[in-house]
Amino acid sequence: MNEGGLTCDAFLGGRVHAWQPARGYRAGTDPVFLAAACPARAGQSVLELGCGVGVASLCLRARVPDVRIMGVERQAAYADLARRNGLDVTLADLAALPAALRARSFDHVIANPPYFATGDGTAARDDGREAALREATPLSVWIGAARARLRPKGWLTMIQSADRLPDCLAALAGGFGAISILPLQSRMGRPARRILLRARKGGKAPFTLLAPLVLHAGVRHEKDGDDFAPVAASVLRDGAPIDWG
Template sequence: MFAPEDLTQDGFLGGRLTLAQPRAGYRSAMDAVLLAAACPARAGQGVLELGCGAGVASLCLGARVPGLGLTGLEVQPAYAALARRNAAANGLVLEVVEGDLAAMPAALRARSFDQVIANPPYFAPFSGTAAADSGRETAQREATPLAVWIDAALRRLRPGGYLTLIQQAERLGDILAALPPRAGSSVVLPVAPRAGRAAGRVIVQARKGGRGPLRLLAPFVLHAAPHHAADHEDLTPEAQAILRAGAVLTLPR
């Protein structure tokens, strides 16, 4: 477990949430908030987050949409405990199940959900330099193939339910290849740092049982200035509304 001195207290959604995160471990930021904003959950629905970490995405979603049944699956016990603590500290209910999605815990195998969200690890095995912190390395580097993440998500979805995930843009082909034939009507939103710059992330949403065509949307642009000129926030109005005010990131379907 994390000692108090190993944690920071970080504000999300313009201060609506204050969440503890490890000072040296894996720290959620913009991607988790975008993921939560893109999930089309409605009050009364059940939402499962695969790899919930400290609970940032699930709790941002819960802060925006009251009345959800939020469940997270997390393989690292210290992060699972931190997610529970963060939920309680912010007056939200988040059930956190400890376990590996590649060997789905019995507590989840018999259940299904209206929505599944995920922010799978971005870095390929044996690529780059390993993080000094083991928790950060586990969260960031792929040990379980992306196709297994998607398979686990689709198994937990109800027919007609939605899978929403955020991932590096270069993995888009792998994501789209893993969805058929169980899911379709896919929508892809590239996320670009600035206008005219290549997308570094993609948000992909697919419907279980969907048969509609793939839709590739215009990029969502994060920063207003054409280049980074100074150390101050220069978010576009659209990004500001989502990251600071908890607005919805609607993906047309």
């Protein structure tokens, strides 16, 4: 469905629909994997930092209908679309949250921070896409904001570019434990380009590096259409949770 520079796109095999810009930053599979990685249960509360149009939160709500979700987004146009998509969203910079939100705490924080550090790569032509992909706020501030908003023993779940893992671990050293890393590998034999990260505020369990989740079957794309491996397909089409073992 199209409407004045917007498209309404389906996720989870049509269980979720979200309005997003036809041009600029558009949600793909990453927020779906983020939602699948969050261990939220019915009755718990979730804060999504930098929610964009809200696809991760929508996918999480589709799997756990009784979860309470709030989003934070600093780009007004994306915050408006997230509200249109049915989410409770605060328009704010996560580095300067309003007092009412600073007074709250959550069982879970989820986030899909920009993958590129300041100065890396070529700037996107679209301002919204540029803001979504290249950090204006350091990754350490994202993780610090998550820590501040989590209840004791609450969980942070993030998706990030694999080359930013050292930055993530350095920032998590202040107040997080029970850190688990799940590499997302496009195909067998290829480097992981994304990682899912889960960490617990005040956790004491040791660091865990899990075996990669391989997204596509076979060593190369052999035919038209997608070739997702069964586990990835169950996440992307059926809204299945990711098993952290």
